[in-house]
Amino acid sequence: MQFCGDTPRSEPPKRVRLVDLAAQLGLTKGTVSRALNDHPDISDQTRLRVRKAAEKLGYRPLSHAQAIRTGRVQSLGLVLQIYEHDAHRPFMAEFLAGLSQAASAEDWTLTVATASSDAQTLDLLDRLTVEKKADGFILPRTKLDDARIEFLRARNVPFVLYGRTRESRGCAWFDIESERSIEDAVTLLARLGHRRIGFVPGAQGYTYAELRRDGYLAGLARGALAHDRQLVAPPAMARDDGAISAATLLDLADPPSAIVCAVDGAALGVYDAARQRGLKIGTDLSVISYDGIPEATLLDPPLSTYRVDTRAAGARLADLLIRRCRGAAPEDLRELGRAAFQARGSHGVAPGAAQPAT
Amino acid sequence: MQFCGDTPRSEPPKRVRLVDLAAQLGLTKGTVSRALNDHPDISDQTRLRVRKAAEKLGYRPLSHAQAIRTGRVQSLGLVLQIYEHDAHRPFMAEFLAGLSQAASAEDWTLTVATASSDAQTLDLLDRLTVEKKADGFILPRTKLDDARIEFLRARNVPFVLYGRTRESRGCAWFDIESERSIEDAVTLLARLGHRRIGFVPGAQGYTYAELRRDGYLAGLARGALAHDRQLVAPPAMARDDGAISAATLLDLADPPSAIVCAVDGAALGVYDAARQRGLKIGTDLSVISYDGIPEATLLDPPLSTYRVDTRAAGARLADLLIRRCRGAAPEDLRELGRAAFQARGSHGVAPGAAQPAT
DNA sequence: TTCGTTTTCGAAACCGGTTTCGGCAACTGT
């Protein structure tokens, strides 16, 4: 009922300011501010009275007015690097949803910017920090040696990695243990009787690509399988180069009976290469991949893959970064998640192998 | 050389403030502020001197400090509604890139939030406006009757629609004339000899869906074809429901020889339904669609579709909104774009028809 | 009762910019 202006004219709804609230209560704005921010020198009685009045009048502080004194704008920064063929693009919406939801829960917001090169990314980070558009940053797609980390570390700006890095001193991070999933995939295939298991790695430079390669090797070791370098194809991220990588494996003199891909995008190409050679996926050739892109269920047969809950990852990252901005030590802000195996139709017993022991 | 501290300790790089700049110049901060903001009461000589010093010292105003007086935070708001099956999701990254790029060019930033329902969207708009996290909003996926428009209009908050709406009084907007593309598609098919052309519309409620339906009808009229209600399938947005819609058309007693889809997602399902019935796309059944999703090129045969330059659309929207926030009249901020036809393999001469007249 | 603590709040400075106002100096016109 408060501002339902009786005048049919253009009524500027007139924000409720701190002083208005204070006047209404017969207090000074300093007192009201401290009451709302839970300072210990305010009596419980007054605190409660202030809270109720603030609620009733619908008082909401202007975040940039607070920022001028506190130095914190309550905003998470995200600089996305957009590539032509970006395997992670389908997950963008989910990722944003996770970030935004967790940020909103703490009354923070999300400031996003996009860049098309490493240099532009650093430029944006610079601009956003110096103009204080964000209190900290989420760094997706971490590289082993990441210029963004050096940059922010030097300026003492909080950040959280999505992924790990070589030198994690002072870094908070969240990551999915994709190396464990790849290792599990290889182990599973070995149990199914596969003796020659190929691998299509992800793009070099990114930490996750290295880790998944390690996972492949670990899986071979656990399955007591020899490591044949020929079974590691050139890196592939999307359908077209995935087909090329698969071709190099399938055209080997002694081709693999199973292929593990570091990313689903490449697996799409494996299907193409297999079809072209008359190989039936799931029987002639087993494929297990990683990511959980939506198209995976539409393939024939549906692709067995490890699905990442990208929305949940975003939520965790936002939470970690907010805590980091509030002063928590980076060493206490490190988490690992796991991808969930979606057993579908693209993997099976090795051709000519006996039923596996459970 | 300025702040390369000789001390190897943790050097807080100490921002350059307006007063610092003023002291350096022997001026007051008020004068410097006016010089940088091009006030007329500053001599050209002083203005130039200030600009150079600002450049040299690397002075960058704190945007939230400016905001407290000006009321403008230089940020565009974007509230995305995330659906389970969202046909527009693949374009998210491109859209953000366009917005971000155009915003950055004017030194604005982008604040994004996500919602999962209409009510939550309004909540977020409310929070972002009252806390002044954004100066205005971009409203994607406009509906014929859109609650967001009413909401923002009542509060006198600037906004720009991506799409049109029923009552566009006071609305700035950018839109692609998709109805023209659909009309062109139908016309093209008619010229190719198709007499029965089916249509798979988009989800009801959205303006674009209605417009594309109009475009279908207009195309029929231009091709002097009768409108058979049976040729309009149930709405579909994604592959699965697209297949169902296509089935209703293909199982007709007198099925169409061509199908136009309002969105590419549905066209994917049309391929499925056609394959299931042994129809060869491009010869037995022509398909033309709209959107330009990347998968379209990977289909067999590649899908003929009208491609929207989503990045460019984002850039235009950001530009319009910034101008709107700076006071331009909404009536002067309305633009239309066009999608580009990508003639690929999914459409051809009608079965049993003579070569068409040019 | 008296003195020292503690609790609780008011007053005012403060954050980093922008905007208003007034005054000095340099022009203009006669």
Next chain:
DNA sequence: ACAGTTGCCGAAACCGGTTTCGAAAACGAA
């Protein structure tokens, strides 16, 4: 030469919050 403009800048208020400091009031102990 003198009054009236005009150009240009300093001083100070201002935006809407937060934080510091000090003092009054309430409390506790002797």
